[in-house]
Amino acid sequence: MKVSLLQENLHQALTDVQRCISSRPQLPVLGCILLVAEENKIQFFATDLQFGMMATVQGKVEEQGRAAIPAKVFTDLIATLPAGTIELTLNEHTLEVKTQDASAKLQTFASADYPAFPAKEGEDLEFPLDVLAPAIQATSFASSLDETRPILTALCLHFGEELEIVGTDGFRLAKISLPYSAEERTLLIPSKAVSEAIRIATRKKVQNVVFTVSEKLKQVFFSFDGYDISMRLLEGQFPPYQKIMPADFAVQLVFDADEFQQKLKTASIFARDGAGIIRLIVTEAGLALRSSSSTFGAQESLVRAKHLTEFKGEQEIAFNSRYVQEFLSVVKPEQIWFGMNEPLKPAALRPQGMEAFTYIIMPFRVNG
Template sequence: MMGLLAAWATHRQSIPDQQTVIRWRAMMRFSCLQENLARGLSIVGRAVSSRMSLPILSNILVATDAGRLRLSATNLEIAITCWVGAKVEEEGAIAVPARTFADFIATLPAQTLEIEADESKQTLRIQCGRNRANLKGNPAEDFPARVQPTAEKAIELDAAILRDMIAQVAFAAAPDMERPILAGVLAEFTADEVGTTTLALVAADSFRLSVRTQKLDHDLSSPMQIIIPARSLNEVARLAAETEQPIQMYVLKDRSQVLFRVNDVELVSQLVEGLFPPYKQIIPQSYVTRTVIATKDLQAAVRRASVIARGANNIVRLQMFAEDASGPSHMTVSAVAAELGDNVDDIDALVEGQSMRIAFNARYLLDLLEVVRTDNILLETSSPSSPGVFRPQGPDAADFIHIVMPMYVAD
């Protein structure tokens, strides 16, 4: 045995080029375009974990799959898998540190890459033109297994509509996981008497509530409610921005997960366990004053007032004036801060009902106005201490409602 080892050592010393590829030791070999691999790494890289307690999660799994390259990353909350076109010569898999791999591939020119994995050394060898590199990796079997979609029929969602729905709702979810249910978005599937299926996305953070509904061309076997982390839906929206094809959604109830398929990308997210608050009870059913304002006018006025409001707990005051003998209806948007000064904007508005005043957090108003797609927005108010109800106004207005709790202002 020692003789064999000595002979192998002598053989290794006789090799003039230490970069020579020893083919029989490679467990995976493929070639692909640098730009395709870089894009795939960028997509899955958003799911890479920084948890030092589980070092394997800082890796990207590189594997061959039915003649293509499959890249996977997960932080145990979401997992993203992306398939990249490649010429596969030998099947295999290896886990590679994500940051090193992605950063290195990004520095290479837009050429064909020749890549192979060495099973004995857990090394990924990359050749691009006259550049050759060896990146240290980890055993593929240490990486979490990929979740497979069930045989159930997928729910198909229009990519542009889903992206818009997420944009109008996810921002209202709580920003931290201390309250996991409020950090999630309720996806509520219902069917009416004639069988029309409706999807409602709902988010709330105790200070505001956002509800967006959309009719679907999908037969629903039974009503369903799931809570998806808002961070996961934001990743879905990012993927949806790159396609015009329908997005397939699978609810994996037995695993408490949801899977979204977007072209050559799959995103799997854990679902949040628990019951979402009865949001319909929060939506006011009546109003005293209804005001219609140009969205851009209100947005500009609130943005100006928010500069002054920084010195006054971010409070912006809205005053609605009904038409009377002194002139037509209008609205003022103002802010006052003892150490900064004050600001008042007078803008056109159609006011129905009584004159009304109410104050809101400027950031909440700006978040809302950023996702309103119509030229006009409607505000319904009942009193200075009651929630304000905002809806888009116009023939193309989506079924979207946003509730904002008012802020107390001493007279």
């Protein structure tokens, strides 16, 4: 095999596809990127058997062939090389990487042992990127990163009279509804994988995102502008989020997001002990933030707020400050609507006026 291509194109492709590789591959060959050269097509493929990505790069193919190349050293090497043409030549089990002024040799694995990219088949669903991307971003951050509970690493896509997208880690939940009517069904898509697909589609400035659902293969496929992405649907029982979400809230407030975020940062300084707990106290004037540390002391601040319901006395609720901070940094509201019922019942945040989105946080029990 012998190919030549531009360093910037090669580096981008490797950077993207290596995100599919597990930090602890099940097999040594799964720690590799598969290079396939045929006719005038150069492809780079990586997978962890659940999430796969293939990038097609323009270049010159002098000799066809395949090579499974250790991903980290290959990506790190290409990142250090200057812009310009890179020549890749496979001699038996050694890949030579050559530029005008430098060369390196990498040992490869048997390419025949590398899994094949699954054949795409199924039903196509299409969404405008400027609708789907914000919806995925606003829900995926609430998904779990804990692989020991794989069902919580999924985004739940529930189709019906509208499309509901839900992410949860068991302590908080983000849900958004999109105007999309379809036959009722539920898909559980890996949150990390779909976020990567949306990230690349955004960089490529794709107008519409088409994804292909194969319930027969238990796969979802994304294809756009030189990229093919596959992800295995998760199977299992997603938490019954409809039962978690309160139908109404006895206490409802609206307040400025910038002021709240600034005072939350202050409160978080004194909430670093333990679970990072802050207390929110609904007062007649607005929302007070309290936090304390056995080491550093305590603080209290007030965010002026407008009551949307009748004020019937102070109410207190306690949260992990990180869950609130992540909502603010991802969703970026201007005005925040806040709703709660009782100190140990789920509370909600959303951008004021954005009824299609709700962020639910489970409170903590605190003493004193």
